[in-house]
Amino acid sequence: MDNALYIVWDEDEATGIPVIDEQYRSMVSMINTLYYFIGQDRGDEFLKPVMKMVEQFALLHFATQEEMMLQTGYEQLDEHRKMHQTLLENARQILYEQATPEGAIRALRFLSQWWRKHMNGEDKKFVEHCRKHGEFINAWNAV
Numbered sequence: 191m192d193n194a195l196y197i198v199w200d201e202d203e204a205t206g207i208p209v210i211d212e213q214y215r216s217m218v219s220m221i222n223t224l225y226y227f228i229g230q231d232r233g234d235e236f237l238k239p240v241m242k243m244v245e246q247f248a249l250l251h252f253a254t255q256e257e258m259m260l261q262t263g264y265e266q267l268d269e270h271r272k273m274h275q276t277l278l279e280n281a282r283q284i285l286y287e288q289a290t291p292e293g294a295i296r297a298l299r300f301l302s303q304w305w306r307k308h309m310n311g312e313d314k315k316f317v318e319h320c321r322k323h324g325e326f327i328n329a330w331n332a333v
Contacts, residue, residue, distance in 0.1 A: 196221055196302065197221050198218075203310065205317045206321070210313075210317070213247070213254065217244075217251075217301075217305060220240055220247065220301070221305060224236065224297060224301065227240075228294050233293075233295065233298075237294045238285060238289050241284050242285060244301065245282060248274070248277060248278050252278065255316065256270070256271055259316060273312060284297045
């Protein structure tokens with residue numbers, strides 16, 4: 191495994207909501223950090239610290255999004271909240287498993303799937319909803 195980035199942040203993926211975009215950049219960084227250490231044959235050593243950061247990230251990111259959804263009357267809030275809960279449970283399951291090289295690779299797959307399917311998939315619906323509430327985005331950008 192070479193040491194190139196696993197996921198490269200592309201500004202075309204930016205939502206236009208700075209707080210969300212910064213959180214997305216953080217997630218990409220955590221994925222790339224785990225990938226780097228797997229490439230150094232140290233994935234098992236860094237699995238738990240990275241997954242602890244992911245857990246803390248998820249708590250903040252999900253709370254941020256869910257508050258935005260609540261404030262803008264997002265109709266899929268309950269469904270999205272359930273997805274968040276499942277992602278958090280899966281991240282915690284990895285965190286509390288025995289750290290092994292194979293576990294680090296499973297975690298990398300989980301995180302990259304989270305990025306591709308949820309953040310670049312399900313979250314796009316939420317972002318489109320927020321764009322219809324321009325005044326809301328402006329208020330969040332001012333924070």
